[in-house]
Amino acid sequence: MNKYLQAIERNEVRDFLFGYGEYFERNYDWGEEYGHDSISTFVNILHYGKEIGFDKLFRRLEFDFTSILENNDISAREFAFMLHYIWFSFNYYSDNKCPYDWTPSDRLCELYRLNFERLKNSELCESYLDTINRIRSRYNYYFFEKAPYERNSKTTLHEVPQDTVGEYVVPEGIIRIRNYAFDGCRHITSVKMPDSVRSIEWYAFKGCTSLESVSISPNVDFIGAHAFDGCTKLKSIFIPASVRIINDRVLRGCTSLSKIEVAEDNKYFASKDGMLYSKDMTTLIKCPSKIGMCDVVIPEEVTTIEGAAINSCLDIKRIFIPKSLKQIYMSSIYDCPNVSELHIGVKDLTNFHVVDGLMSLADQQCVYYVPADAEIDELMLYHCKIVREKKGFLSNIFSCLFWENVIKNALARF
Numbered sequence: 001m002n003k004y005l006q007a008i009e010r011n012e013v014r015d016f017l018f019g020y021g022e023y024f025e026r027n028y029d030w031g032e033e034y035g036h037d038s039i040s041t042f043v044n045i046l047h048y049g050k051e052i053g054f055d056k057l058f059r060r061l062e063f064d065f066t067s068i069l070e071n072n073d074i075s076a077r078e079f080a081f082m083l084h085y086i087w088f089s090f091n092y093y094s095d096n097k098c099p100y101d102w103t104p105s106d107r108l109c110e111l112y113r114l115n116f117e118r119l120k121n122s123e124l125c126e127s128y129l130d131t132i133n134r135i136r137s138r139y140n141y142y143f144f145e146k147a148p149y150e151r152n153s154k155t156t157l158h159e160v161p162q163d164t165v166g167e168y169v170v171p172e173g174i175i176r177i178r179n180y181a182f183d184g185c186r187h188i189t190s191v192k193m194p195d196s197v198r199s200i201e202w203y204a205f206k207g208c209t210s211l212e213s214v215s216i217s218p219n220v221d222f223i224g225a226h227a228f229d230g231c232t233k234l235k236s237i238f239i240p241a242s243v244r245i246i247n248d249r250v251l252r253g254c255t256s257l258s259k260i261e262v263a264e265d266n267k268y269f270a271s272k273d274g275m276l277y278s279k280d281m282t283t284l285i286k287c288p289s290k291i292g293m294c295d296v297v298i299p300e301e302v303t304t305i306e307g308a309a310i311n312s313c314l315d316i317k318r319i320f321i322p323k324s325l326k327q328i329y330m331s332s333i334y335d336c337p338n339v340s341e342l343h344i345g346v347k348d349l350t351n352f353h354v355v356d357g358l359m360s361l362a363d364q365q366c367v368y369y370v371p372a373d374a375e376i377d378e379l380m381l382y383h384c385k386i387v388r389e390k391k392g393f394l395s396n397i398f399s400c401l402f403w404e405n406v407i408k409n410a411l412a413r414f
Helices: 003-010 013-018 038-052 054-070 076-095 106-119 125-139 352-364 378-383 393-412
Strands: 166-169 188-192 213-215 236-239 259-262 269-272 275-278 283-286 295-297 318-321 341-344 367-371 385-389
Touching: 003 013, 003 038, 013 038, 013 054, 013 076, 038 054, 038 076, 054 076, 054 106, 076 106, 076 125, 106 125, 259 275, 341 352, 352 378
Parallel strands: 166 188, 188 213, 236 259, 295 318, 318 341, 341 367, 367 385
Antiparallel strands: 259 269, 269 275, 275 283
C-alpha cells in the first residue's frame, strides 16, 4: 500500500510528512544522521497522485497542509519540511507536463506566513528564506508577499492545439503562458503577445521547430527555464525592459539564433556583440549558436559563465576567457566542434569551479593556452593539450585577430 494512503487511512499524515516512526525515510546519499529524507516522502505523494489523479491529490495536500499549520504548533524543523513540500510541488509541476496547475489557496499561504513569523528567529531561518526565494525566482510564485499580478486559470494560457499553423496571437487578457503551453506546436512560425502577458513559464515553447520570431510582451517580467528549448528556427530575440528574471537554458537548442537584444533601460540584463549578460556584465548567460564570429572574447568583468552559455556554436574557432573568471559550469561550453583554441587568462587552474567547466573541450584536441605561471590541476595536465604563454592575455587576443585579418586580406587579393 502507498505510504501516503496508509497515513491518510490511519490519520497519521503528520507522522508521514515529518518522518516519525515507520514513516522515517533514510537518506542514502548522506546517511541516517542527516535526518528524514523528505524527497522520498514526496515521491510517495506523487505515486499516490498518479493513482487518484493530480487534481484530487493537490486538493488532498491543501487539506492536510492546512490542518497541520492551523494548529500553530509545528517545530522549526517541521516547518522546513512544509516549505520543502511546496518547493517540490512547484518543481514537479514545472518540469513535467502536468495536467493540473496547483496554486495554494490564500488561506494556506496565510498560515505559512503566520508560522514563519513565529519561527523566523530559529537557526533555520536562513534555510526558510532560501526556499522562499527559490519558489519566487524559479517559478515566479509569490508565496510570502503580495504578487504583482493575479495567478488564476482564467488569465492563463494552458495549451495551444498542436495542429495550429502559421502565426499565433495570444488572446488579450492572458497574463501567464503556462509551462508546456506550446509544446509540440511544430507548425507555428510566429507568436505575438498582448501587453497583458507578464509570465512565460518553463518549457512554454518547447519544440516549436518552425518558430522564427516571437514578439515578447513589453510587460513580461519572468521567463522560465527552457522556455524556448529546441526552437531551431528562431533567429533573434528581444528582451524588453520589464524582464527581471531569466532562468537557465532559456534558449538551449536554438541553433539558428544569431543575436540577442536587450532594451537599454532593462535593469537586470544587457547585450554586447549579440550575447546576453547580466546587467553588471559579471555573468555570461548566452552566446547565440549562429553568432557569426570565429573569435569570442569574453569581457574582463565576467566572473561566471552559465550552463549551456556557449553551445552548438559551429562558427567559433577560438574562445578567450578572462582572468576574472571564478566559475564555469561543466556544460557551459559544449558541442562546439570547431573550437581549436581556448585562451585562458585565469592563473589558478586548480579551482574545481573553473577546471570542471573547461574540461569539456579536452576530447576534441583543443589547445589550452594558459599563463606561463599558471597553477594547473593534475586532471587538466593529464587530459588537455596545454601551452604556457609568455605573452599577456590581451596581447595574445590582438595577435590572433591581427594575423587572421592579415591572412584574409592576402587571400582577398587572389
